Amino acid sequence: MKKVVIINLSPRKKGTSMMLANRCREFLSVRDYQVEILHLYPNLKNLSALMAAINEVQSIIMVGPCYINTYPADTVYLLEELEKNRDVLHGQDLYGIIQGGMPYVHTHESGLKMLELFAGENDLSFKGGFVIGMGAMLNGQPLDKLLNGKKAERGFQHFLENVVKQENSSSELYYQAQLKMPGMVYYLMAKMMNRKIDKERRGKGIGDQVKRPYDDTGIN
Amino acid sequence: MITILSDHTRQEVGERLDKKLREQKIATEFISLTDMNVGPCYSCGGCTDKTYGQCIHRDDGDIILPKLMRTDVLVMVTPVKWGSYSFKTKRVFDKCAVIGDRHYYYKNRELVKGKIGRVHTFVAIGVKDQWQNDEKSAFENLVAENIKIMNIKGRVHLVDDSNISVFLDSAAEDLNQ
Numbered sequence: 001m002k003k004v005v006i007i008n009l010s011p012r013k014k015g016t017s018m019m020l021a022n023r024c025r026e027f028l029s030v031r032d033y034q035v036e037i038l039h040l041y042p043n044l045k046n047l048s049a050l051m052a053a054i055n056e057v058q059s060i061i062m063v064g065p066c067y068i069n070t071y072p073a074d075t076v077y078l079l080e081e082l083e084k085n086r087d088v089l090h091g092q093d094l095y096g097i098i099q100g101g102m103p104y105v106h107t108h109e110s111g112l113k114m115l116e117l118f119a120g121e122n123d124l125s126f127k128g129g130f131v132i133g134m135g136a137m138l139n140g141q142p143l144d145k146l147l148n149g150k151k152a153e154r155g156f157q158h159f160l161e162n163v164v165k166q167e168n169s170s171s172e173l174y175y176q177a178q179l180k181m182p183g184m185v186y187y188l189m190a191k192m193m194n195r196k197i198d199k200e201r202r203g204k205g206i207g208d209q210v211k212r213p214y215d216d217t218g219i220n
Numbered sequence: 221m222i223t224i225l226s227d228h229t230r231q232e233v234g235e236r237l238d239k240k241l242r243e244q245k246i247a248t249e250f251i252s253l254t255d256m257n258v259g260p261c262y263s264c265g266g267c268t269d270k271t272y273g274q275c276i277h278r279d280d281g282d283i284i285l286p287k288l289m290r291t292d293v294l295v296m297v298t299p300v301k302w303g304s305y306s307f308k309t310k311r312v313f314d315k316c317a318v319i320g321d322r323h324y325y326y327k328n329r330e331l332v333k334g335k336i337g338r339v340h341t342f343v344a345i346g347v348k349d350q351w352q353n354d355e356k357s358a359f360e361n362l363v364a365e366n367i368k369i370m371n372i373k374g375r376v377h378l379v380d381d382s383n384i385s386v387f388l389d390s391a392a393e394d395l396n397q
Binding site for chain 1: 260261262263264268269272273274282285286289301302303304305306307308310311313314316317319322323324325326329330331354355358361362365366368369
């Protein structure tokens, strides 16, 4: 039986990254894989459990959110610590999954490139990944709830089949799955989301042009 | 105001750039990340709820973020690891969402987000001992996406030992304008 570890790079244990991690677990565990999901954030002070798990497996899947166009800072920390403990890296396959709020693949894809460059320097075999837009809107719901749900589901399924076979997964899969809408739709989406943000602010008693709290801290 | 945020790990480009700008009587704020302790963004939603516009967790972000809110030009000087920002730099960048404009805008047929505070120009300076081509393009792409999503002006500079003097002269002139 092959072993795979899925590392949740999100600080949240419930949300879109974990939904995707669970999808990976369900798919792989019925296909002769022993699967373990480990969370990065509760282990930040002591990464030994993650290191030990990585050392044991044939494949690693890193799944996380996109913060300002790539994975969160603590993913960089994890990679730096792995580099310091290179003896746990010995040719395992590495796959990445990144999900973010914007609907476009290009917004989030730098995260996968970081994993690819890391793998190249550290005796791992980067085999591709999957990018999912509008992950924030999804907020942990199944992929088929996306506006491009059918395409995203199909592409992600194909990606998982690649993982099972330990094959390279092409970026074409997530490019084909991405939401493609006329510009006018995005314009209207912006209007709609802004209205929601402003309504929410007013609901909390905060005006649209309120002075920011950091202006008032007196800390500088 | 120009604010230089610099992760000094293995590089002193930020400090040298600050000195050069000050020699030219350009107002700068220099923030070294060396002794700063900025925690992670836990995506808890506190900054859009209980403590609107402010991180719910107390750390040195309380020192850095108010300074960033007052700046017009943000210069981030960072060692580059695998085509990305250093851990320390990225911790600060992740928290900048707190002071970012939450609204969406429509530009070049796509959705984009708003500015951080009143920053109108973002300059990322990536530092490495030696650049490989694929890492150069990875960092350039990442910064281009940052500039695009923040809907501001900006540019990226790639610095190593071979071009540092030329870079400092041209960057100082560029920022002076």
